[in-house]
Amino acid sequence: MTDRKYSVASIGSRIDGFLRLTLQNAGFKASYEIQDVASSGDEFETPDVVVKFAGPDVDLILANRAELLLALEHVTMEMLDMPSEDHSRISFDANDYRLLRIEELRLSALTAAEKVKRTGAPFRFNPMNSRERRVIHLALRGDTAVRSESAGSGPQRQVVVYPAGMASLPELPYAPAPRHSGPPRGDRGGPPRGGRDRDRGGRDRGGRPPRPRP
């Protein structure tokens, strides 16, 4: 994709110092390896450096859609003062979570595209971070029958898939905690109105088909 910008030689010891202290202070039982990544030509994710975790607390690290893994990654990149456009250059991982997640996102992108073509209605994914949204956009890039765009802001930003010629829906008003009340809206990943079929086994919650492993 682009030239290597970071390497174990340039940032490895700072990552190591920060992580060692943080894991120890937090009482997380995990080890990690910091490795350079040979460029793979995979357009979905080509980090320069990967940090791989192992050990008894990997389950905790990967719980809740790898919430802790992503938090450690984010704080580490902020500690390194990396500009946000570089944030895909370092990737934290454990048990191949990242690879499996990308596969999962690609599959849900294709499922969403099929559904949009069949129903003619837009499909709204659950909110995702920019790296995950990018995977969805890339997966749909070759499909001329649909188009995808991101809508909303901050942690609520989400991908919406439309039939190719359809105009964008108006942005939902920003509401920090709408999940518990009111009629169902787009935040469960279903299309905004109608067309929600429940007869296909998979529940089509945006970005989350059944996973074969915990």
Add this chain to the structure above:
Amino acid sequence: MKQLIEDIAKALVDIPEEVVVKEVLGEQVTVLELRVAASDLGKVIGKQGRTARSIRTILGAAGMKLNRRFTLEILE
């Protein structure tokens, strides 16, 4: 936990000498009050509050291992 927050905050800010963490013990929950230099506030909060949210996630997971709830207050 005080040490956890203090070390993370010091790693993020420009003026680590001004990082102060105070631990307030409640019955159910321990509150950690973080103070940093005014010019460093953005560094611990981050865009859209993402850095603060990440620190809270780390704190929450660490607290889970101790069966205790911790909350982080970032004070101006």
